Amino acid sequence: MIERLLPPGVTSSEAFDDAAPAPLFPAEAALMEGRRARRRRQFATARACARRCLAALGRAPAPLLPGPGGAPQWPAGVVGSITHCDGYRAAVAAPADTVAALGIDAEPAGPLPPGVLGLITSEPERAHLRALASADPDTPWERVFFSAKEAVYKAWYPATGTWLGFRDATLALSPAGTFTATLHLPSPPVDPVYEGRWLATETLVITAVARG
Ligand SMILES: CC(C)(COP(=O)(O)OP(=O)(O)OC[C@H]1O[C@@H](n2cnc3c(N)ncnc32)[C@H](O)[C@@H]1OP(=O)(O)O)[C@@H](O)C(=O)NCCC(=O)NCCS
Structure with missing residues (x-):
């Protein structure tokens, strides 16, 4: 897959x-x-x-x-x-x-554990997720969102050797299977925009970031 x-x-x-x-x-x-x-x-x-x-x-x-x-x-x-x-x-x-950086993440499909969403999102990101869920309630959007941020981190860390918190990036998911994460750090050592792709099956969510 x-x-x-x-x-x-x-x-x-x-x-x-x-x-x-x-x-x-x-x-x-x-x-x-x-x-x-x-x-x-x-x-x-x-x-x-x-x-x-x-x-x-x-x-x-x-x-x-x-x-x-x-x-x-x-x-x-x-x-x-x-x-x-x-x-x-x-x-x-x-x-x-x-290829400059790769990051992949897999998660079980389904809702995030209680309390996690608030830790990994801003209010605008939660509004984005509500809009996606209202148009397509069958996709586990919150889990895709979480996985995409982890894939960004796995691409980020080997290139920089530094921590990146969930709130250090604003993520937008597209129903077409892509996503964009924009880092808001004062002086990021690498290009602060990460593009990725996601897929969801009945049991799994998989995300990937590949930077050329
Ligand atoms: C490191 C982290 C991303 C791993 O994700 P996970 O869902 O817990 O675990 P996964 O099974 O998907 O991935 C584990 C693999 O990630 C890799 N990994 C661990 N730390 C890593 C890092 N700092 N950078 C890149 N890859 C890392 C390892 O290969 C590990 O497998 P291994 O121990 O068998 O070699 C997660 O635990 C974490 O610390 N996240 C917080 C940081 C974050 O995601 N910020 C979001 C920024 S937008």
């Missing part, structure tokens, strides 16, 4: 269960020691997805360990992103000389 959200030149791989996890490199296995079984399974399946992306780019398998802030450290010359949620794991990657 996720390839529908990506421009040409970005490789992707996804899995809907943990039937084919990657054999872990020793440093990855050490990282997972003592972690809960669910986390270990998601981690290993996401690594299988990431290794398939690397293979599609002609790159050798490599460990994907978290760097500062938790962002996965891709081999030199590669940018990429990883997501996992119940029933879905995915990775995307591209050569760093053609």
Whole structure:
């Protein structure tokens, strides 16, 4: 599914269960020691997805360990992103000389937990979501919104190494499956407008940001 959200030149791989996890490199296995079984399974399946992306780019398998802030450290010359949620794991990657930043996020479809919306939106954004819901009540707009902001963060962080709060961006979703996030920071170190795409099925919401 996720390839529908990506421009040409970005490789992707996804899995809907943990039937084919990657054999872990020793440093990855050490990282997972003592972690809960669910986390270990998601981690290993996401690594299988990431290794398939690397293979599609002609790159050798490599460990994907978290760097500062938790962002996965891709081999030199590669940018990429990883997501996992119940029933879905995915990775995307591209050569760093053609793609500047990638961010993907997956979420279970359905409403956000109580109290979350107020933390991640401004009043104009909530009005935007009410208008979308009134025109199309079947799409889980709040979940798409949350996921899109997380995808923006995953594209933002590896390029800047700095925190970005949910209220630091104003997000607009289009029913046509696109979104635009505009950061309102005093002097952003990168282009403050992120364009992305989203899709929603009965069970999943998936979002992606790819910046050339
Ligand atoms: C980091 C964050 C985005 C992860 O999202 P999530 O829905 O909890 O989890 P997902 O399963 O989708 O993604 C987890 C993967 O994200 C990646 N990731 C973690 N931190 C990251 C970061 N700082 N930058 C980029 N990718 C990151 C990792 O690959 C991780 O998987 P791994 O640990 O197996 O390698 C989220 O926990 C977070 O901190 N959000 C707050 C910041 C934010 O979203 N701001 C919005 C700005 S508009």
